[in-house]
Amino acid sequence: MSPKVVDKSEKKNHILKAAIRVFAESGLANTKMAHVAQAAGIGKGTIYEYFKSKDELFWMAFEVFVEEMGVLIERKLIDVEDPVEQIRVYIMAWSEMLNSEFREFANLMIEIWAESMRKGQDKGLAAMTEMYYQYRLQIKSILDQGVLQKKFRPMNTLAVAAMIIGSMDGLFLQWLMDKDLFPIEEALKEFADIVITGLSE
Amino acid sequence: MSPKVVDKSEKKNHILKAAIRVFAESGLANTKMAHVAQAAGIGKGTIYEYFKSKDELFWMAFEVFVEEMGVLIERKLIDVEDPVEQIRVYIMAWSEMLNSEFREFANLMIEIWAESMRKGQDKGLAAMTEMYYQYRLQIKSILDQGVLQKKFRPMNTLAVAAMIIGSMDGLFLQWLMDKDLFPIEEALKEFADIVITGLSE
Amino acid sequence: MSPKVVDKSEKKNHILKAAIRVFAESGLANTKMAHVAQAAGIGKGTIYEYFKSKDELFWMAFEVFVEEMGVLIERKLIDVEDPVEQIRVYIMAWSEMLNSEFREFANLMIEIWAESMRKGQDKGLAAMTEMYYQYRLQIKSILDQGVLQKKFRPMNTLAVAAMIIGSMDGLFLQWLMDKDLFPIEEALKEFADIVITGLSE
Amino acid sequence: MSPKVVDKSEKKNHILKAAIRVFAESGLANTKMAHVAQAAGIGKGTIYEYFKSKDELFWMAFEVFVEEMGVLIERKLIDVEDPVEQIRVYIMAWSEMLNSEFREFANLMIEIWAESMRKGQDKGLAAMTEMYYQYRLQIKSILDQGVLQKKFRPMNTLAVAAMIIGSMDGLFLQWLMDKDLFPIEEALKEFADIVITGLSE
DNA sequence: TATGAATGAGCCTTCATTCAT
DNA sequence: TATGAATGAAGGCTCATTCAT
Numbered sequence: 001m002s003p004k005v006v007d008k009s010e011k012k013n014h015i016l017k018a019a020i021r022v023f024a025e026s027g028l029a030n031t032k033m034a035h036v037a038q039a040a041g042i043g044k045g046t047i048y049e050y051f052k053s054k055d056e057l058f059w060m061a062f063e064v065f066v067e068e069m070g071v072l073i074e075r076k077l078i079d080v081e082d083p084v085e086q087i088r089v090y091i092m093a094w095s096e097m098l099n100s101e102f103r104e105f106a107n108l109m110i111e112i113w114a115e116s117m118r119k120g121q122d123k124g125l126a127a128m129t130e131m132y133y134q135y136r137l138q139i140k141s142i143l144d145q146g147v148l149q150k151k152f153r154p155m156n157t158l159a160v161a162a163m164i165i166g167s168m169d170g171l172f173l174q175w176l177m178d179k180d181l182f183p184i185e186e187a188l189k190e191f192a193d194i195v196i197t198g199l200s201e
Numbered sequence: 202m203s204p205k206v207v208d209k210s211e212k213k214n215h216i217l218k219a220a221i222r223v224f225a226e227s228g229l230a231n232t233k234m235a236h237v238a239q240a241a242g243i244g245k246g247t248i249y250e251y252f253k254s255k256d257e258l259f260w261m262a263f264e265v266f267v268e269e270m271g272v273l274i275e276r277k278l279i280d281v282e283d284p285v286e287q288i289r290v291y292i293m294a295w296s297e298m299l300n301s302e303f304r305e306f307a308n309l310m311i312e313i314w315a316e317s318m319r320k321g322q323d324k325g326l327a328a329m330t331e332m333y334y335q336y337r338l339q340i341k342s343i344l345d346q347g348v349l350q351k352k353f354r355p356m357n358t359l360a361v362a363a364m365i366i367g368s369m370d371g372l373f374l375q376w377l378m379d380k381d382l383f384p385i386e387e388a389l390k391e392f393a394d395i396v397i398t399g400l401s402e
Numbered sequence: 403m404s405p406k407v408v409d410k411s412e413k414k415n416h417i418l419k420a421a422i423r424v425f426a427e428s429g430l431a432n433t434k435m436a437h438v439a440q441a442a443g444i445g446k447g448t449i450y451e452y453f454k455s456k457d458e459l460f461w462m463a464f465e466v467f468v469e470e471m472g473v474l475i476e477r478k479l480i481d482v483e484d485p486v487e488q489i490r491v492y493i494m495a496w497s498e499m500l501n502s503e504f505r506e507f508a509n510l511m512i513e514i515w516a517e518s519m520r521k522g523q524d525k526g527l528a529a530m531t532e533m534y535y536q537y538r539l540q541i542k543s544i545l546d547q548g549v550l551q552k553k554f555r556p557m558n559t560l561a562v563a564a565m566i567i568g569s570m571d572g573l574f575l576q577w578l579m580d581k582d583l584f585p586i587e588e589a590l591k592e593f594a595d596i597v598i599t600g601l602s603e
Numbered sequence: 604m605s606p607k608v609v610d611k612s613e614k615k616n617h618i619l620k621a622a623i624r625v626f627a628e629s630g631l632a633n634t635k636m637a638h639v640a641q642a643a644g645i646g647k648g649t650i651y652e653y654f655k656s657k658d659e660l661f662w663m664a665f666e667v668f669v670e671e672m673g674v675l676i677e678r679k680l681i682d683v684e685d686p687v688e689q690i691r692v693y694i695m696a697w698s699e700m701l702n703s704e705f706r707e708f709a710n711l712m713i714e715i716w717a718e719s720m721r722k723g724q725d726k727g728l729a730a731m732t733e734m735y736y737q738y739r740l741q742i743k744s745i746l747d748q749g750v751l752q753k754k755f756r757p758m759n760t761l762a763v764a765a766m767i768i769g770s771m772d773g774l775f776l777q778w779l780m781d782k783d784l785f786p787i788e789e790a791l792k793e794f795a796d797i798v799i800t801g802l803s804e
Numbered sequence: 805t806a807t808g809a810a811t812g813a814g815c816c817t818t819c820a821t822t823c824a825t
Numbered sequence: 826t827a828t829g830a831a832t833g834a835a836g837g838c839t840c841a842t843t844c845a846t
Contacts, residue, residue: 027230027315027316028230029228029229029230029231030230032818032819032820033819033820033821034819034820034829037829042827042828043827043828043829044820044821044828044829045821045822045823045827045828045829045830046826046827046828046829048820048821048822049826049827053820053821054820054821110314110315111315113311113314113315113374114228114311114312114314114315114316115228115315116378128378129378129379132375132378155391156383156387156388156391158382158383159382159383159384159387159388159391160388160391160395162372162375162376162382162383162388163368163372163375163388163391163392163395165371165375166368166370166371166372166373166374166375166376167364167367167368167371167372167392168371169367169371169374170366170367170368170369170370170371170372170374171363171364171367171368171371172367173314173367173370173371174333174363174364174366174367175363175367177317177329177330177333178330181359181360181363182357182359182360182363183360186357186360187357187360187361187363187364190356190357190360190361190364191364191368193399194361194364194395194396194399194400195395195399196399197398197399198394198395198396198397198398198399199395209809212809233835233836233837234836234837234838235836235837243810243811244810244811244812245811245812245837245838246810246811246812246838246839246840247809247810247811249837249838249839250808250809250810254837254838255836255837255838410830413830429632429717429718430632431630431631431632431633432632434814434815434816435815435816435817436815436816444831444832445831445832445833446816446817446832446833447817447818447819447831447832447833447834448830448831448832450816450817450818451829451830451831455816455817456815456816456817512716512717513717516630516713516714516716516717516718517630517717530780531780531781534777534780557793558785558789558790558793560784560785561784561785561786561789561790561793562790562793562797564774564777564778564784564785564790565770565774565777565790565793565794565797567773567777568770568772568773568774568775568776568777568778569766569769569770569773569774569794570773571769571773571776572768572769572770572771572772572773572774572776573765573766573769573770573773574769575716575769575772575773576735576765576766576768576769577765577769579719579731579732579735580732583761583762583765584759584761584762584765585762588759588762589759589762589763589765589766592758592759592762592763592766593766593770595801596763596766596797596798596801596802597797597801598801599800599801600796600797600798600799600800600801601797635839635840635841636840636841636842637808637840637841640808645806645807646806646807646808647807647808647841647842648806648807648808648809648842648843648844649805649806649807649808651841651842651843652805652806656841656842657841657842
């Protein structure tokens with residue numbers, strides 16, 4: 001009776017999921033739209049019904065990625081009160097990521113980094129900055145709380161927040177390069193210890 | 202009778218320097234050989250007199266980059282004895298890089314990361330792993346010394362070394378994204394303090 | 403819902419026809435894909451929807467050429483019984499070719515010869531040898547019949563078959579070089595007479 | 604005392620000899636000037652001291668080839684009086700070629716054929732026509748003599764001459780394609796028999 | 805004269821995007 | 826709405842030719 005009803009939003013999401021997988025595997029420049037279409041089980045042209053261009057697809061994939069990461073981390077923090085413990089939980093949330101479906105997103109993240117750094121890629125840089133900005137704010141607010149409670153020594157909390165974020169990323173990448181070198185979970189635990197010790201009053 | 206004489210090694214190096222600049226700016230896939238040629242002030246075809254392909258050029262550029270970084274760091278470490286101080290010097294050497302001609306290499310490094318992570322890119326991954334392997338060993342040996350001298354607490358020195366390297370990279374990238382957010386030198390100093398405090402007996 | 407429907411086989415054939423024309427005119431190395439595309443009235447990229455490479459296009463064009471030649475000759479032989487007459491018909495079938503749409507194939511044949519002879523061009527050589535092998539067998543079987551019926555003298559029928567094929571080709575090429583020198587049909591008639599007289603008991 | 608004296612003509616010939624070898628092996632379009640230079644044991648640029656272009660080199664190589672073939676055939680004919688026997692000798696001279704240093708020229712001949720046929724290649728066509736014109740005239744004059752002496756039946760001697768030339772070429776090519784198929788010398792003998800029988804009064 | 809380093813026009817091929825169905 | 830056939834701009838690479846030495 002009614003015409004075929006397709007949940008546009010759902011389908012869009014379906015394509016994005018496929019795109020994330022393919023972008024993660026091949027990078028932006030090396031990913032072919034045909035490959036994304038195949039991965040999504042649809043025709044090439046259909047992608048363009050939902051996304052204006054390859055570029056838009058890429059950055060929307062990125063947004064989905066960031067969002068899902070955010071949700072995962074938020075869930076972890078909800079039940080924790082102590083700032084010191086929150087820092088530890090925050091750091092350990094990354095460990096969770098590595099043992100989940102997020103693992104495949106890792107390469108996407110690197111790709112996004114690379115893409116973001118390119119001169120003239122304001123869109124990418126903005127998206128990237130936006131993502132880290134949020135993460136940084138989260139951590140900064142934890143640190144501020146800790147300093148207030150005299151659990152952490154006074155510091156440039158924004159810079160330290162950036163440092164923590166960056167360090168986790170970098171550590172993660174080290175592990176990605178050679179997974180047998182060290183166990184990532186333990187390394188993150190160690191990292192958390194060092195940071196907490198190093199920041200404590 | 203005698204043909205035009207050219208210092209092939211010198212010219213090769215000249216092209217590599219230009220290539221590094223261009224690759225850093227545009228990435229591997231987005232860099233055009235014509236652009237590299239223009240940056241080097243030579244003709245397109247000339248590049249192929251010195252390099253078999255765009256790919257070879259890219260990875261040779263990487264090698265030059267690693268080598269020059271290594272030399273710079275080595276120089277810094279020569280006069281320092283104390284392991285604790287060596288760690289600090291090592292970390293600060295990165296700061297030096299950022300205020301030198303190496304600054305332009307930063308994006309190249311990200312690009313190489315992205316390229317290295319791609320599945321099936323064994324060559325890239327190998328080169329990348331090799332680079333970090335060396336850096337890691339340097340730091341590990343410093344840490345081992347420090348543990349031996351009871352200046353650092355016992356730890357998985359290899360994992361911590363990887364962590365330090367990764368953290369520096371990550372911190373650096375945070376700064377690259379938004380240079381106004383915090384002063385990188387101070388952040389590195391702070392990072393060195395945290396690490397040293399966190400690792401101390 | 404349903405995509406544009408195209409008879410892929412038909413279009414492939416259309417491209418092949420154009421390719422034969424262009425290859426015949428310019429040879430393999432001198433033919434530009436853009437020119438083939440233009441001759442077929444399509445875009446450059448479209449050729450690659452149907453053929454993997456210029457090379458594949460060339461050899462498939464060859465196959466079409468051989469096939470069409472074979473059909474034409476077969477038709478001529480069907481109604482003839484006498485081996486002597488069959489030889490004459492076979493030879494004259496070439497004459498037919500020259501006054502038909504096949505005329506344009508002539509240069510393609512030369513091109514294929516040249517391409518086939520190249521060292522290391524096994525594919526070409528194989529295709530070429532295969533083509534002549536079939537023609538040779540046809541003629542050999544006619545000659546064998548004739549010898550059996552005591553209409554031809556005993557001989558190495560395979561060698562003579564090769565000779566007849568080769569001679570026709572060669573005569574044809576002589577004519578191609580300078581069409582005003584002699585009428586090809588009469589020359590072929592004369593050739594047929596000489597061969598038949600020369601082979602008769 | 605005197606400056607280095609180089610026999611320009613000699614060196615030119617040296618380059619031509621090398622060029623013939625390389626062209627024969629790879630064809631015109633696939634032959635690289637660098638390869639010719641290497642085969643001649645000289646530098647790339649030096650070729651241009653003696654030849655204006657690749658094209659000129661190719662056609663001059665062709666001329667040398669024709670010339671040497673002519674000399675070889677002339678030598679054979681000198682001592683023969685009978686036209687019938689001259690035809691046989693002429694045909695058998697080809698056999699000689701196949702067992703001499705000329706063997707490598709065979710592919711060059713095919714290449715020249717292909718090149719000559721191309722539309723708009725007037726230079727090539729002219730050179731080719733010129734070559735065959737001479738051969739044809741030689742044979743025609745033998746045939747005319749034979750007809751005059753009532754040893755051959757009346758015929759269009761020019762057309763038959765072209766036919767003989769073409770047939771030998773074609774037969775030769777058949778053999779080149781598959782040397783094990785039949786012995787070329789015997790096939791040429793057989794061909795001579797057929798022709799002589801077919802042409803006889 | 806001899807050389808080969810340098811060059812850039814030219815071409816095959818890829819692939820994001822369009823659009824007829 | 827969904828499709829994939831068609832397209833042509835773009836880019837890596839080759840190689841005949843030039844020219845400084």
